[in-house]
Amino acid sequence: MAERTRVLLTILAIAWGTASITIMLALGEGLRVTFGRANRGIGQGILIVWPGQTSKPYGGMPEGQPVPLTPEDVTAVRAAIPEVAMASGESQTWRGQRVGDKLRTGIIRGAEPDYGPMRNVIPAPGGRFINQLDMQQRRRVAVLGPAVVDELFGEDVDPVGRYMEIEGRPFLVVGVMMKKFQTSSYGTADRNSLWIPATTFETTFNQHNYGNLVLKPRAPEEMERLKARFMEVIARRHGADPTDEEIANLWDTLEMQEVSGNVMVGMQVVMGIIGGLTLIVAGVGIANVMYVSVTNATRDIGIRMAVGARGYQVLGQYILEALLATSVGGALGVGASQALVWAVGMIPMEAEFFEFVGRPVPILSMLVAVIVVTVLGIIGLVAGYFPARRGAKVDPAEALRYE
Amino acid sequence: MIVTEKLTKNYLMGRVTVEALKEVDVSIGRGEDVAILGPSGSGKSTLMHLLGCLDTPTSGRYLLDGEPVENLKRNDLARVRNDRIGFVFQNFNLLGHASALGNVELPLIYKGSTRRVRRDRAAALLERVGLGDRMTHRPNELSGGQRQRVALARALAGDPDIILADEPTGNLDTASGEEVVQLFAELVAEGKTIIVVTHDLEIAERARRVIRLRDGRIEEDTGNGAAGPGAVTTEAVTREEEAS
Numbered sequence: 001m002a003e004r005t006r007v008l009l010t011i012l013a014i015a016w017g018t019a020s021i022t023i024m025l026a027l028g029e030g031l032r033v034t035f036g037r038a039n040r041g042i043g044q045g046i047l048i049v050w051p052g053q054t055s056k057p058y059g060g061m062p063e064g065q066p067v068p069l070t071p072e073d074v075t076a077v078r079a080a081i082p083e084v085a086m087a088s089g090e091s092q093t094w095r096g097q098r099v100g101d102k103l104r105t106g107i108i109r110g111a112e113p114d115y116g117p118m119r120n121v122i123p124a125p126g127g128r129f130i131n132q133l134d135m136q137q138r139r140r141v142a143v144l145g146p147a148v149v150d151e152l153f154g155e156d157v158d159p160v161g162r163y164m165e166i167e168g169r170p171f172l173v174v175g176v177m178m179k180k181f182q183t184s185s186y187g188t189a190d191r192n193s194l195w196i197p198a199t200t201f202e203t204t205f206n207q208h209n210y211g212n213l214v215l216k217p218r219a220p221e222e223m224e225r226l227k228a229r230f231m232e233v234i235a236r237r238h239g240a241d242p243t244d245e246e247i248a249n250l251w252d253t254l255e256m257q258e259v260s261g262n263v264m265v266g267m268q269v270v271m272g273i274i275g276g277l278t279l280i281v282a283g284v285g286i287a288n289v290m291y292v293s294v295t296n297a298t299r300d301i302g303i304r305m306a307v308g309a310r311g312y313q314v315l316g317q318y319i320l321e322a323l324l325a326t327s328v329g330g331a332l333g334v335g336a337s338q339a340l341v342w343a344v345g346m347i348p349m350e351a352e353f354f355e356f357v358g359r360p361v362p363i364l365s366m367l368v369a370v371i372v373v374t375v376l377g378i379i380g381l382v383a384g385y386f387p388a389r390r391g392a393k394v395d396p397a398e399a400l401r402y403e
Numbered sequence: 404m405i406v407t408e409k410l411t412k413n414y415l416m417g418r419v420t421v422e423a424l425k426e427v428d429v430s431i432g433r434g435e436d437v438a439i440l441g442p443s444g445s446g447k448s449t450l451m452h453l454l455g456c457l458d459t460p461t462s463g464r465y466l467l468d469g470e471p472v473e474n475l476k477r478n479d480l481a482r483v484r485n486d487r488i489g490f491v492f493q494n495f496n497l498l499g500h501a502s503a504l505g506n507v508e509l510p511l512i513y514k515g516s517t518r519r520v521r522r523d524r525a526a527a528l529l530e531r532v533g534l535g536d537r538m539t540h541r542p543n544e545l546s547g548g549q550r551q552r553v554a555l556a557r558a559l560a561g562d563p564d565i566i567l568a569d570e571p572t573g574n575l576d577t578a579s580g581e582e583v584v585q586l587f588a589e590l591v592a593e594g595k596t597i598i599v600v601t602h603d604l605e606i607a608e609r610a611r612r613v614i615r616l617r618d619g620r621i622e623e624d625t626g627n628g629a630a631g632p633g634a635v636t637t638e639a640v641t642r643e644e645e646a647s
Contacts, residue, residue, distance in 0.1 A: 303496050306457060307510040307557065308485025310478040397457040400496060 010289045011329040014376070017282030018333025019340075021275025022372050026341060028268035035264060036257075041182030041190075043119040045220050045254040047227065048186065049213040055246035059239045067238045067247040068209040071198065074112070076237060077215070081229045083222040088115035089210035091201050097194065098165040099152040106148060107188050108166060110201025116143075118216045120180055121190060127160045127175030134197040141200075142166070143175040145191040167204060171196065184256070186212075223254050276375060282329075283379035290322055290387035301391050302399025311392040318391050322384025323377075330376040404564065404596065405431040405454060410463035412449050423449040425619040426463065431598065433564065436591045438607035439600045441616035448569065450616065451600045455488050455567045456480045485513055489558025493570035495550045497542045503529060503553045504538045510560040528556040532586060548579025555586060566590065568599045572606060584609055 054065040074089045091110035096103065115121065116129030123129050123143065134141050144152075144159060153159045159173040182189055202208055217226045227250060235242040294301075301314055409426040424446045431437055441447040452458040453465065456472060459480070465473045472483060489510075490496075497506045507525035516524075529538050532552040542550050551571060558566055568587070572580035584606070587597050599610060607613050615623040 299496070300498060303498060304509065304513070305481060306455075306484065306490050306496070308481050308513040308561070310481045310513070312478075313513060395458075397452045400457075400492065 006289050006293065007325065010286050010325045011332065013282040013285040014326050014329025015332035015336065017279035018330045018372060018376060019336045020278040020333075021272065021375070022334055022337035023340060024271040024275035025268065025371065026337065028264075028271040032261075032264040032268055036261065039184070039257050039260050041120060041180045042184050042253055043214070043216075045216065045223065045257065046118050047215040047217070047223065047230075048251040048253070049215065049230070050249040050251075051209075051212075052246045052248045054240045054244055056241040056244045058241040058244070061239065065240070067234065067240055069213050069234075069248070070209050071202075073234065073237060074210070074213060077213075077230060077233055080233050081226060083217050083226040083229065084215055085218040086114040086118050086216040088112035088118065088214045089198055090115065090212050090214060091198060091205075091207055091209075092211045093201075093205055093207070095167055095205075097148070097152060099159075099162075102152050104148070104151050107193050108201070109193055109195050110198040110205075110207075111195050112198050114216075115195070115214055118214050119190070121195065122178045122180075123175035124178045126158065127173075129175055130195060130197045135199050138199045138203050139197060140169060140171045140204075141174045141197065142171040143177065143195040144173060145177045145189075145193045146179055147191045148194050149176055166194075166196070169204065184253075186251075217254075220254055223252065227252070272371070279375055279379060283383045286322060286325060286379070286383040287386060290318065290384060291390070293321075294318065294387045294391040297391070298394055298399050301394045302396045305394065305396035306400060314394070315388045315392040318388035319381065319384040322388070323380045326376050326380030326383070330373065334372065404433050404468050405429070406464075406466040407454075408464040408466075410450075410453060410465060411461050412446075412453060412458070413461045423619055424453070424460070427619070427621060429614065429621065429624075431596065433596055434591065434594045435596050435598075436587075436611040437596075437598045438610035438613045439598065439616060440602070440604065440607040440613055442602055444618070445616040446619040447600045447602075447616050449619075451567055451569055451598070454565075454598065455490060456483045481513075485510055485561055487561075487563045487565060489561065489563040489566045491551065491554050491558050491566065491568040491571045493573040495542070495547075495554050495574070497550060497553060497557075499542055502539045502541055503534060503545070503556075506542070506553055507556045507560055509557060514561055524560060525556070528559055529553070531559075532556045533582075546579070547575050548582055551575060551579065551583055552586070555583065559590075563595075565596045565598065568597070570601050570603075571599060572603075573601075580606075 049069065051067055051069045053067055054061070054063050057063050069089065071089055074087050078084055078087050088111055093108050094105065095108050096105050097108075098104075111130055112135060113130050113132055116123070121129060121143070127143070129143055130141070133139070142164065149157065149159055152164060153162070158176070160175060162173055163170045164173060165171070177190060177193075179191070182191075196204070198210070215226065215230065217223045230250075231245070231248065232242050234240070234248055235244060238247070240247045301309075304314060407427055407429050409428060410424055411422075411426055412424040414421045414423055427446075427450065429450075439447050439450060449458075453460055456467075456475070457480075459475070460473050463473065464471055467483065467487065472480070475483065484490075498509070501509075504522070504525050507528055508521040511521040511524060526535075526538060529535055532555055534549060534552055534556070537545060537549060542553070545553065551574075555566075566587075571583055571587075575583065587599070591597055597610075599606065601607055613623075613625045614621060
């Protein structure tokens, strides 16, 4: 009877250890994916550039000359830098907006067509972002962030096809931005923003130069080259020293996302280690229990050897038992973890955070399962081996001598 | 078939070396019915362990069917035990959690027999010893005498030539003890070699040959002349050779 209790406790220990490491890893995975998604809210691997000023005298001009960023610069950048996949300029202003008797004051951004996909301003179905024709004809069209829609048109109203007033002029709403979660922004969060074609912006607000540029490399590996070439092009076009690093201010979101990604992976590793240690403790528990079993079974082993059992046959039996315990315990542990993950998924999460991102449910991926099973297998073998070896060394004459 | 030459066994107990057996020469033929008699400490258990290949001697030779086994490795000794020797112990030494059938099957598991063969043979043996109606009983559901009979059935499972019994009736009442001795006699008649180790003179005298041990040496051996009709002894072989 005591033997059965011991076996049961062993299995329980394994199940607990397995559940620990599995849930830890799954939690880490869920958080990583969630925050990854949130981080990319601003746009994935893009470069945002603000105008700067010269810090070195060059070409007869003293330092301190402002270096503007213009629509012509964007065209030049597209033409001269092969590493550029997408490019857009952006202008910003803060003005009044009206629909009927609803008024608001908020940011208005002028943008080019590439801007939408680069900055994750994705139009909801039924609408669109700024396009080439809008730019050419300087059309008065607008794409609204969801908060702007709520304020001016009301919640759950589709404004596409309706008109709004900006600075007293009528603009046609052609798209609404899909909801997303953003952890970083500049100016204001995108949900509060409103976009019109950059050319229209120029005409409406009499501003030729851009407030900032947004660029995207063809591949993440090309970002550094893009940055270098960009500085060269701007320096050349605006008569500045090509080695002057102050002529433009660069924000590399790729770098930021990589760092944050590394932090997440680091966190996962830590959680995995914690889970792993728990499992190892469980493994030590099994080894102890098996040791006791072997000691108590000395007489049994002696009998088996007396009738002809060879050392490795006894060894094999105990290793098999250990593996069985880890298998059953492991299955229980993984099952319990899966059940817990499903349970968490059932919890209704209403907050805005979860609406945008999708609930941060722990993710029980294939990778996690494989890691857990491997670790379990190793622990089972090691935990079984040492007691088993001791069992195989039993001297039948000795064992049977004691009654 | 069993021949020992100057068989010696020493044990180390702490710092003291115990000389359990001192240069024992013994020769036992096929089909003999032998008792090894001696008080505690005479070395009879040690001799049994050596003859049963449960242990190896410190020095000397042990020839089993003409082959030397004194230097065999553990695994090879196990094989010899499995094939040629059956044990019966004073305290039965059955597996507590297995049925009578399971216990008798044990040697066959290590012989590699299939499940069907094991079952059939174990059942037949249990019938033979009169326990056909108790096959599924656990040892704690059997009387002492019944347990010993199960042990005997187990000893016979691999069809060994030699049965070694260590005080087989020590934990039994007279009636059960008598049953066991009776079974031994039947086995001798079938040509098996039975060696009983005991300190009880009455039990020893039931055997045809008695070897007396004292302090690790043979004190007296009632000798080969006491072999039964079915036995083949070295003397009988010599006589045959001389006759032809």
